[in-house]
Amino acid sequence: MPTRSLFRRLSLINGLVFTAGTLALALSPATVSRTVLQTEIVVLAVGLAGILAINALLVRRSLAPLNGLTQLMQRVDLLSPVTRFPDRGHGDLGHLVDTFNAMLDRLAAERSASSAHALAAQEAERERIARELHDEIGQSLTVVLLGLKRAVDRAPADLLDDLHAVQETVRASLDEVREVARRLRPGVLADLGLRSAMKALCGEFAEASGIVVTTAIGPVPERGADTDLVVYRIAQESLTNVARHADATRVEVTLTESALRIADNGRGGATTAGAGIRGMRERALLIGARLTIDSPPGGGTTVRLDLEGPS
Structure with missing residues (x-):
């Protein structure tokens, strides 16, 4: 995780600085005795360990919001309701959290606007197609049925079965067109x-x-x-x-x-x-x-x- 890498890097840098400072204090003439005693080394080591532990705890607490932000970024799905990062005391990272939440709000607003526009265009296209199916193709098939009826009335007996079959096919097609139009525009x-x-x-x-x-x-x-x-x-x-x-x-x-x-x-x-x-x-x-x-x-x-x- 990037946050953990940052935490380890900061802890390492601080640890090196504290260790160097402790060694400088131990080896400099400013120590309690000119020759470093074993007890003094123990005291310095314990003090250094305490400093490093406190520093690590403070750094981890300071970077905790970054870890939460990273996890939330991985979960963000523009097809699901956006979850904002909890807006509570984040110290120096408060501005970053506010900026991230503002970005999520903008993404949600833009997503909603673009989806509304796309779906409105889709519904308009559905209505247009349904209207053309009903008014154009539906009327054309109706004219064909009327023409077939006149043909059936004047046709010889040996053609009637074929013409009736064509009539039924056209009538079924007309019903299908009307059904599609109803589904497109309820x-x-x-x-x-x-x-x-x-x-x-x-x-x-x-x-x-x-x-x-x-x-x-x-x-x-x-x-x-x-x-x-x-x-x-x-x-x-x-x-x-x-x-x-x-x-x-x-x-x-x-x-x-x-x-x-x-x-x-x-x-x-x-x-x-x-x-x-x-x-x-x-x-x-x-x-x-x-x-x-x-x-x-x-x-x-x-x-x-x-x-x-x-x-």
Whole structure:
């Protein structure tokens, strides 16, 4: 550790200085007797040892904040709430501690601002794509369906089966486009609120994935559109991860006034944070919430979002 190296260097320098001073005192004519007596050497050695011990204790106490700062620097994670270094009497290092805490505050503020900007741009892009899917591609597919219907009405009997098959394919594609657009822009969230949007999300997920979903969605307080969107997106991403990676047959979704919890009975062992988990952590930080993921191998995965309170 750098702090320990600094402590050893200071102690060594001070020790050499004290030892040289003691030797000079012992060998100089200013000693009690011109010839150094054995008892005097013992006294000087004991005194030197005492001086070195006291010096080492004082130096270690003075450098203790540096060791704490080093450990905190190693733990700092910009995707987790920043922990400031305790601001209590640090002597001459107090200014360094204050400067370090101010740096952490600036990093947290810049992280929050950049994350908010990036996520706002992401939501705007989602809305744009959803609108184009619904208005452009959706309408184009609708026109194709109408044209196929006219073709079916005039087609000979030997072509009807083929045209009906094409109709069903186009109709299924139109449904998929509309479903993608709904996932990109959850209109039910803005129209009916978080509780209804969560119920709709769980129902759609169960129908699409075949995984049994147990829900316990209670009344939720008004927290604002931003918080509702964060909770919805984290639930959406968690369920997507369950469908893609968990190999689960059952998932429980619980939403209370203070927390969102999504637990599956899959294989667990999610040790690496991909883009999806990173995005969930960034969203949680935007609203001052705490996201934890517990995923023991073979024990399923539990995602929990703890909310601080109504905003």
